[in-house]
Structures are given as C-alpha cells and as structure tokens.
Amino acid sequence: MKNLVSWFKRLFMVPGLFALLLVASGCSGITVLDPKGPVARTQQELIIFSITLMSVIIIVVFVLFFYMIIRFRERPNWTDKDYDPHQHGNTTLEIIWTVIPFIIVAALSVPTVTSLYALEEPPEGSDQEPLVIHADTSNWKWYFSYPEQNIETVNYLHIPEDRPIEFKLSGADSMTALWIPALGGQKYNMAGMQNTLYLEAEEQGEFAGRNANYNGSGFAEHTFTVTSESEEDFNEWVSDIQNNAPELTKERFDQYLEPGLADEAEYSSTHLEYVDFGENDGRSYITDLYSGDLGEDVHLYGGEGGPWEEE
Amino acid sequence: MWDFIWNDFLVTGEPLIYGAMASIVLVTVLIVFVLTYFKLWKWLWDEYLTTVDHKKIGIMYIIAALAMLFRGGVDALMMRTQLALPGMNFLNSVHYNEIFTTHGTTMILFMAMPFIIGLMNVVVPLQIGARDVAFPFLNALSFWTFFFGAMLFNISFVIGGSPSAGWTSYVPMAGPELSPEINQNYYLLALQLSGIGTLATGINFLVTILRMRAPGMTLMKMPIFTWSALITSIIIIFAFPILTIALALMTMDRIFGTHFFTLAGEGMPMMWANLFWLWGHPEVYIVILPAFGVFSEVISTFARKQLFGYKAMVYAMCVIAGLSFVVWVHHFFTMGAGAGVNSLFSITTMLIAVPTGIKIFNWLGTMYKGRIRFNVPMLWALAFIPNFTIGGVTGVMLGMAAADYQYHNTYFLIAHFHGVLIAGTLFGMFAGLTYWYPKMFGHKMNEKIGKVSFWLTVIGFNITFLPQYFLGLMGMPRRTYTIEPEWMPLNLLSTIGAFILAGGFVIFVYNIYFSARYEPREKTGDAWDGRSLEWATTTPVPHYNFATVPYVNSHEAYWDMKETGATTYDESKLEPIHMPNYKGMPIIMSAIMFVASFGLVWHWFWLAIPGLIGVIICMVIRSFDYDEGYHVPIEEIKRTEEQARGRKE
Amino acid sequence: MSEHAELKTGPLEYRKEEGTLTILGFWIFLAAEVVLFSTLFATYAVLFGRYGDATPAPELFEMPIALAMTFLLLTSSFTCGIAIHMMRKESLKGLLIWLSITLALGLGFLGFEIYEFVHYVHEGASIQSSAFWSAFFTLTGTHGLHVTLGIAWCLLIIIQLVRVGLTPTTARKTFVIGLYWHFLDVVWIFIFTAVYLIGMVV
Numbered sequence A: 001m002k003n004l005v006s007w008f009k010r011l012f013m014v015p016g017l018f019a020l021l022l023v024a025s026g027c028s029g030i031t032v033l034d035p036k037g038p039v040a041r042t043q044q045e046l047i048i049f050s051i052t053l054m055s056v057i058i059i060v061v062f063v064l065f066f067y068m069i070i071r072f073r074e075r076p077n078w079t080d081k082d083y084d085p086h087q088h089g090n091t092t093l094e095i096i097w098t099v100i101p102f103i104i105v106a107a108l109s110v111p112t113v114t115s116l117y118a119l120e121e122p123p124e125g126s127d128q129e130p131l132v133i134h135a136d137t138s139n140w141k142w143y144f145s146y147p148e149q150n151i152e153t154v155n156y157l158h159i160p161e162d163r164p165i166e167f168k169l170s171g172a173d174s175m176t177a178l179w180i181p182a183l184g185g186q187k188y189n190m191a192g193m194q195n196t197l198y199l200e201a202e203e204q205g206e207f208a209g210r211n212a213n214y215n216g217s218g219f220a221e222h223t224f225t226v227t228s229e230s231e232e233d234f235n236e237w238v239s240d241i242q243n244n245a246p247e248l249t250k251e252r253f254d255q256y257l258e259p260g261l262a263d264e265a266e267y268s269s270t271h272l273e274y275v276d277f278g279e280n281d282g283r284s285y286i287t288d289l290y291s292g293d294l295g296e297d298v299h300l301y302g303g304e305g306g307p308w309e310e311e
Numbered sequence B: 001m002w003d004f005i006w007n008d009f010l011v012t013g014e015p016l017i018y019g020a021m022a023s024i025v026l027v028t029v030l031i032v033f034v035l036t037y038f039k040l041w042k043w044l045w046d047e048y049l050t051t052v053d054h055k056k057i058g059i060m061y062i063i064a065a066l067a068m069l070f071r072g073g074v075d076a077l078m079m080r081t082q083l084a085l086p087g088m089n090f091l092n093s094v095h096y097n098e099i100f101t102t103h104g105t106t107m108i109l110f111m112a113m114p115f116i117i118g119l120m121n122v123v124v125p126l127q128i129g130a131r132d133v134a135f136p137f138l139n140a141l142s143f144w145t146f147f148f149g150a151m152l153f154n155i156s157f158v159i160g161g162s163p164s165a166g167w168t169s170y171v172p173m174a175g176p177e178l179s180p181e182i183n184q185n186y187y188l189l190a191l192q193l194s195g196i197g198t199l200a201t202g203i204n205f206l207v208t209i210l211r212m213r214a215p216g217m218t219l220m221k222m223p224i225f226t227w228s229a230l231i232t233s234i235i236i237i238f239a240f241p242i243l244t245i246a247l248a249l250m251t252m253d254r255i256f257g258t259h260f261f262t263l264a265g266e267g268m269p270m271m272w273a274n275l276f277w278l279w280g281h282p283e284v285y286i287v288i289l290p291a292f293g294v295f296s297e298v299i300s301t302f303a304r305k306q307l308f309g310y311k312a313m314v315y316a317m318c319v320i321a322g323l324s325f326v327v328w329v330h331h332f333f334t335m336g337a338g339a340g341v342n343s344l345f346s347i348t349t350m351l352i353a354v355p356t357g358i359k360i361f362n363w364l365g366t367m368y369k370g371r372i373r374f375n376v377p378m379l380w381a382l383a384f385i386p387n388f389t390i391g392g393v394t395g396v397m398l399g400m401a402a403a404d405y406q407y408h409n410t411y412f413l414i415a416h417f418h419g420v421l422i423a424g425t426l427f428g429m430f431a432g433l434t435y436w437y438p439k440m441f442g443h444k445m446n447e448k449i450g451k452v453s454f455w456l457t458v459i460g461f462n463i464t465f466l467p468q469y470f471l472g473l474m475g476m477p478r479r480t481y482t483i484e485p486e487w488m489p490l491n492l493l494s495t496i497g498a499f500i501l502a503g504g505f506v507i508f509v510y511n512i513y514f515s516a517r518y519e520p521r522e523k524t525g526d527a528w529d530g531r532s533l534e535w536a537t538t539t540p541v542p543h544y545n546f547a548t549v550p551y552v553n554s555h556e557a558y559w560d561m562k563e564t565g566a567t568t569y570d571e572s573k574l575e576p577i578h579m580p581n582y583k584g585m586p587i588i589m590s591a592i593m594f595v596a597s598f599g600l601v602w603h604w605f606w607l608a609i610p611g612l613i614g615v616i617i618c619m620v621i622r623s624f625d626y627d628e629g630y631h632v633p634i635e636e637i638k639r640t641e642e643q644a645r646g647r648k649e
Numbered sequence C: 001m002s003e004h005a006e007l008k009t010g011p012l013e014y015r016k017e018e019g020t021l022t023i024l025g026f027w028i029f030l031a032a033e034v035v036l037f038s039t040l041f042a043t044y045a046v047l048f049g050r051y052g053d054a055t056p057a058p059e060l061f062e063m064p065i066a067l068a069m070t071f072l073l074l075t076s077s078f079t080c081g082i083a084i085h086m087m088r089k090e091s092l093k094g095l096l097i098w099l100s101i102t103l104a105l106g107l108g109f110l111g112f113e114i115y116e117f118v119h120y121v122h123e124g125a126s127i128q129s130s131a132f133w134s135a136f137f138t139l140t141g142t143h144g145l146h147v148t149l150g151i152a153w154c155l156l157i158i159i160q161l162v163r164v165g166l167t168p169t170t171a172r173k174t175f176v177i178g179l180y181w182h183f184l185d186v187v188w189i190f191i192f193t194a195v196y197l198i199g200m201v202v
C-alpha cells in the first residue's frame, strides 16, 4: 500500500514539473502562458491546471501501454504461463475506468464554468469603470472608436494600464475575431450584431493584436498593435488626437470599407456617427455601398522585405 | 470567346498551375495509352466500371482515397514549404488560401470518407456472412457519385479556380457578396454530389447489417468492425441531410439570389456555422469510429486474445454517436453565446472523453495476458494508442471553453485535429488496409518495407505536429500564409517532419507495387490466424462470397469454426446462389450528374437543365428495369470451391 | 444476395426478400428525409420575421388557399390508403382507380401551390426578397418538389401496373410510393401548422 502511495506521488510530480517548466519557459516566448493581464491569467491558470491533469492521464496510458507491449510480447522463450486467451473482460476494472474519467471531467468542468462566468464580467481588482472601445473590422482593417473620447484609430490601439477595457465587437463584412494573446482570448466580430469582450493590461508595453478568424486574402496582415501606457500618457495621447487629427468624414470612412489594406491613422471623430455595425441596420451598410465590388483580393507576398500588393 | 477561355475558364498566370496542368494532361495520356495498348478498355468496363460487387467497389474506393491522399499531401507539403521560414515567397496569400482549402476538404471528404467506406464495403458483407450488400446497384451509384464529386472538386484548380474559403466555408466570406467568383460553387456542388452517395451508403449498410447477417449472428455477436460500420451508418443517416440542406441553401444564395446567409436581406450568417458543425462534428466521428473498429479487430487478432470488454466497446461507441450530435457549439465558443451555453457544451464535449477513455483501456486490456505479434497492421494499431491519447487529451483542453478562447483558430487546434485524424483515422485505415490486404489481393504487403514506412510516418507525424501545439500557444493563427520570425524554429522543424511523413507515405505506396510483384501468394485464406468470418472464405474470395453460410454462435465466428473444423463449403447444403447483374447505369448517371453540376458551377443553365433531365431519364429507365439478376448454378459453385480448397480437403 | 425463394402467403410486397429489404431501406430513407425537413423547419424558425424591406407574411397569407391545399392533400392520403387496401385485396382495377384519384388530388394541390407562389411574387414577395421569404419558399417549395416527384413516380408505377399487373415487384413499388405519399402528407401538416397557422397569428 505504502508503495502505491509513493508511486502515485511520483506520478503527480512529473506533470507538475512539466507544468513548471512550461511556466518558466513562458517568459521566453510562449505568449499565452505568460499573461500580461487578469483575463489572460485566468485562462493561463486554467490551461496549466488542465495540462497537469492531462499529463497524469497521458502518463498512466503510456506506462500501461509499454508494460503491455513489453511484458506480453511474443518472444523466443515464450511460455503459456500467463497467456489467457479466454479472458473476455473484467467488470470491476471496467467500472473503475469509467468512473475515474467522470471524476476528471467533473474536476475540469468546475473551474471551466466558473471562469466562463467570470470572463463575462469586467476583471475584478480595479475600481475604475471600464473604458469602452468599439472594435470594428472590414476587409482587412481594424477601426477602434473611443466614443467617450470621440476619437478613432485605424490598425492600432492605445489603452491605459490597470483599467478594464470593454470592447464592443462588430464588423462590416466577413466574420473576424479580436485576439490579443498576451491580454486574453478572442471573440468574434460579426456584422449586424455586437459582442462584448473584457480585457485588461497590468503592464505597460506593446502587444501584438490580430484578427484570428480567417477572412480571405488579406488575413495575414489583418493585425494591429496594442500600446498599454500610464493613465497620464494615455490622456495625453487622446487629447493630442482630439486637437490635431482630422475628422473622419463619411466619404473617408466609406473609402476604408473598400477591400484592401490601410496604414495606421487617427481621427478626431468616430464612424459611429454614420453607422453602427453592431445594430441590425448596420448589417447591409457595406453591401448597399459596394455591391459587387467586395470580391477584390489582395495578393500578399512574403518575400522581399515584407508583404505588398500586386498591381 | 477565347478571351473568356483564357482569362476566366482556365486558371492562368501561375507557373505551379501550368506544371499541374501539364502533369494532368501527361498522366491522362499515359493512362489512355496503356489502356489502349494493352487492350484493357473492355476489361476495365466489364470488370470494374460496371461492377456491383462490393469487393471491387471497395477496392475502387480505396484506390481513389489513396489518390486523394496524394493530392492532399502535395497540398500539405506546399503549405509547409511556404511556412518553413519567415518571408518565404513560394505561395502568395491567395494561392495559399486555395491550397489549405482544397487540402482540408480533400482530406476529410475525398480521402478519409472513401477510405472508410471502402473498407466497410470490402469487409462488412464478409464479416456477417452476406453475399453482397442489400442494394448493390445503389452501392455502385454511391461510389460513382462520390468519384465524380471528387473529380469536380479537383478540376477546379485548372478550370475556373479553386475555392478558397476553407473547408468550413464560413459566410459571409464565402457568400455571393464577398466571393462573387464561381470558385466557391465547386465546393458546394462537389460536396453535394458526393454527399448524396454517402447518404445512400449509410442507408445501404444499415439495411445490410440489420437484415443480412448469417443465421445465429445476433447483434451482440457481430464482429466489432461491423458494429462500428452500423453506428457510422446511423450517424451518416442523421448527419448528412443537414449538410445537404446547408449546401443547398448556400448554393441558392450564390446562384439564385436568396438571402439565407447574406448580409443584405437580413440573412443570418451564424446559421451556416451552426448547420455546418451540426453535420461537421458527427462527421469527425464518422471518420473515427470505423478506425476504432479496425483497431479492435487488429489488436485482438495480433494479441491472440478475444477483445476485452466487447459489450463495453459497443456501448461506448453508441454513447459517442449520441454525444456527437450535442457538442457542435464547441467549434464556435467564441461566438459570444454566453457563459451558460458555453458551459453546457463544454461539459458535453468533455464527456466524450469518458467512452473514449473506456475504449483505450479496453484495448490495453486486450493485450493484457495476450501473446503479441508485431506485424505491420499491429504496429499501426499500437502507434495509434499513445498518439491518439495525446490528440484526445488536447481535445479535452479545447473543450474547456474559457481556455479555448486562447486556442481557437490557432495551431494548437491544427495540432489537435491532425493528432486525431492522422493517428486515429489515417493509422486506422493503414492498419485496416494492411490487415485485409491479403483478403483483397491474395498476398500480404511486404513487412520489411511496411516497417520502414511505418516508422517514417510515426516519427514524421510527431515532428510535424507536436511543435504546432507550442506554436499555437505562442500566438500563431491557423490559415496564415506567412510566419513571424519568432515562430521560425518550430515551424522549420514542423516542415522537416512533414517531409519525413510524406516519405513514409511514398514508401507505403511503393510497397503496394513491390508486394504485387514479389510477395508470396497467400493460399490459406486465413492470413493472420483471424477470428471473424471474413477469414473463413477462400482467397481470392469467390464473387458470391460464401458457398454456404455457417451458423454463428459468438462474435468470433471463425475462431469457433476452426475449433470444430467447419468451413463455408458444406456440399450437402448447396443451393443456387442469386446474384445481381453488372450495370453501366451508375457510372453513366453519375457522369451526367457531373455535367449538370459543372453547368451549375458556371451558372450555365443550358448545360445544367439538360443534365438534370438526363438524370431523370436515367431514373425512369431504371424504374422500368426488371432485371432480377441470375443464379449461380450448383455445378459452378462446386467447381469454384473445389479448385480453391483442393489442397485443403 | 437474397435467396430466390418466394413466399406463398403474406402481403404480396413482402414475399420476396428483395421487397423486405427495399421497404426497410425506404423507411430509413424517410428517416433521413425527416432530418432534411427538420433542418428546413429550423431554418424557417431562425429566419422567421426577417423581412428586410419586403412585405410581411401575415399581409399576404390567405387561409382559404392553405385550407384548400390541406384538404386536397389529406384526402389524397386517404385515397392512397384505399389504393393500398385494394392492392391487398389483389384488385388491380381498384388499385388503379384509387391511385389515379390520388394523383389527381395531388395535381390539384400542386396547382394551388403554384397559384399561391405566383400570387406572392406578384405582390412583391419572391424567394429573393428577404431571409424570411427565402426560407418560406424553400421550405414549401421543397415539399412541393417532393409532391411533383411523387406524382411523376406514381405515374410510372401506374404504367408498370398496367403493363405487368400485380406482382411482388410492382406491389413493392406501389407500397413504397404509398409510404412516400403519406410521409409528404405528414410534412404538410407540419408546414400548415408552423407556417400558415402561426404565420397568420404572429
């Protein structure tokens, strides 16, 4: 019995070590396991927990597997002594390996469900109201509108650190997904409807953000950068745009909606004045505008110093 | 006119495509030449193109599947080449997108499906002691609609352009507004055409298994592979009509201007994702359950023990089949359906791990106290267990919705589904093919070459896909045509693995050639000391399969027969055997459907409508066909059997 | 394949093994058809009320037509039942008469459906008008297409009955089309409830 206990202890140590290794190496580039905010941390903890539990299963299966194929292989001096061709099952064993997986599933379900509910709310720990940002997409650009500040940026995002961000996700055409791996998981942007995604950065710095859901030929370049900065820096950045950037006219915005890539830009007003893609009315805004011209492709090439467009 | 042909009809301007065109033309010319030179046309038509014999149809399915595996594999190597290094300029984004679309679609629908259906065709009637399937004519029709569907899909890259919306074809991207070109129509019509055949196969095998079993063979005495075929057929019957409708609705959106999934007219794009995965998730179980069946047969044969927990294995498959219809939302947890919905589908998804776990442990139990031989079929089955376990547990991780927000759409997902599809389905098909090969062709596949191919594949597979789990966690999205510098080392490794994997496949195919020439002929009919009825027949299997059908007492019918010395040839019980005639109609009718679909792809109603009328005429002709087949006379049965068994009796 | 032995008693259509297999296969096919129509019903439910700029359904639906169609199809299902009963009694003539009546009723149903469709299109609601109308025309149209096929198929069987008389094979074919016809009737009842009754109210 004592043997068995210590055997089990050892069994749990291996995946524990493995998980530790992963966390340690997280610092060296495994973005998802190296969270920079509370949302990503919730998810990272869930992931590590599941990896640990799963490693136990893998180890059990592997150990049994190698035991069977080594112990019961046909070998030259094989004897009949533990060959039992008539064995057709074992109810006790079968019940055991039905019940244990149930327990594992239960163990995984509890944190999954609690995290799911937690992720629907702004992250705890901050006393500030979430900052609302509308994140809309069209092929293959990001538009970030800050309704309170009445500014809009294209293909880049600034956020204050330690303040929850409430993203209002929607889009003009293809379904896309806003994903900033360092800050947390993704959610879809869909035309004619709105999704809410909470994220928060606990550190200052630059993070990669992208559309994670394939949407055609410009997909690889459908990315943006996130700058997380101090409250003051953020406010300064906002007022700079409010004072110096041009307004986003309807003509200008409609041009953006044509398929293609665009440079980073900023405006001292938002497109929400003209259309809210999150509403049912916004659903066909782009097809009313460009029926037939929306099939254009961009040909991106990897070589020669980066992507560029044919023609 | 010429302008249309050059600019729209043919795909031009890509050196790779010219190469492909040239090779297609060359291969076609070569085949035609060989057939003509050796005067094989008539043989081909009489023996194969018009056949309704389940064994030959099965073989044709498998050959088609291997060809499609080749096509999908070339696609894979091209993708991996492009992704090997950052800044690669081998494929541009448009071309890359077409290739991953054709790769995914081909592998699932034109490789995995026919491979499975092929094995079912060859094996199921033999395992249950039947002379053929319930509806041999329909069976041939199923094969030919599949075949022409696959052809329709495959010509797209030289005629008109390949679809590029991914095998999931999400709208609105794949809809008429954002993809007005005809490419996507190929996807829709090719899948529709082959889907009809699959549905017919499902019905055919369900009736066959329910009604045509040998006397004494109750459901719980069926070989386990037949059980897997039965459950697969049921899943097909309930899942494929959903695909039929989903495809039809998108086709109407694209060709007739309806508004099911469009942005305009208040269409509902999200409905496509739901319909697609309502079919799509059961579909992945359609392609894995028969592989499970193969593993059960192979492991028990080569461990020389009966299957551990036969009943539990059957119930586990039933539970998996049921659960497979209530988990589809896990493919879009990120759609924002709310915590309640996601929780529910997380739990149903993870529950699938329970019956799957039971099966894994029962396979291990089968080996316990066995006497394991390591022949090539067994090697594939053994490699499946650890590799599939990894793919399976990562599936559970993906099922945890809150964590899936980070894995979704990344290489973590890619690694997972290749883990289950390659280590599960593909290893299963290779195991099944090498296992039943002697029954099909009268000789084994060479063991030495088989082992080389096996090790290359397994090692290559792991080098290719294990790094991809980490790439996913590093933030690399799927379906991107180019990589960031920080993802380089693991991608390079993955590409190297892919070429090793491809090497394994090439050697597998070479082995077919080598074995046909040099392997000793199989004489006993029972190549592996088998346990179920298919091994009771002689090799080659007479076209009527069983001269007399034995009475079955257990799920290891042949094992019992060997103990009592019974055979499938009992002279005292001989009766004339009723067999169906071969028919040209299935291939002709499917070819006409192909033409009609091709017309629809191009919106050419002058072609599509006559095509449809042609199909209807075929159906009318068939309705008036009162041919009831023929009877094999006792004399002929005697002659055949005595010749095959001469040396034994 | 089946044993060639032919039973001497029992329903004609089941006397050959081939008949038994085909009829079972057809039942399973109908199960697949149930899934197919369920998917269409689900689509209709999801797209319900999504009219876009097009006319809403309650303004167009006309109960009398729907009722007339229901009446015709229900009656045809009944006459089809009598036809099968005649077949059991091995009365070829009765079978032919009642099948023809069924056919005529089916044609009447189709006539009304075509009239209905044309009428809606005139009023500006076509399959291209909006998501709701696409779903409406597709659901009812798929049923209508099935009825059309059923009629054509029934005709073929009548021709065969005239030519070869009642044999196990023709009996099987007749029985199968009977099943099919009843099935279409059941689907119609669901359409009548889900589309017309609910559509009038909501």
Ligand code: HEM
Residues within 6 Å of the ligand: B073, B076, B077, B079, B080, B100, B101, B103, B104, B105, B107, B108, B112, B165, B166, B167, B168, B414, B418, B421, B422, B425, B426, B464, B477, B478, B479, B480, B498, B501, B502
């Ligand atoms: C030679 C071995 C294989 C290699 C190297 C390989 C590689 C790949 C790659 C690179 C992708 C595209 C990832 C992306 O950019 O999104 C992919 C996608 C895919 N593969 Fe494979 N693959 C192989 C075999 C298979 C097999 C055997 C199957 C099925 C049984 C399969 C099914 C799929 C599917 C369904 C997709 C997704 C396509 C889509 O997202 O539209 N692959 N594979």
Ligand SMILES: [Cu+2]
Residues within 6 Å of the ligand: A190, A193, B270
């Ligand atoms: Cu939505």
Ligand SMILES: [Cu+2]
Residues within 6 Å of the ligand: B280, B281, B284, B327, B328, B330, B331
């Ligand atoms: Cu799934």
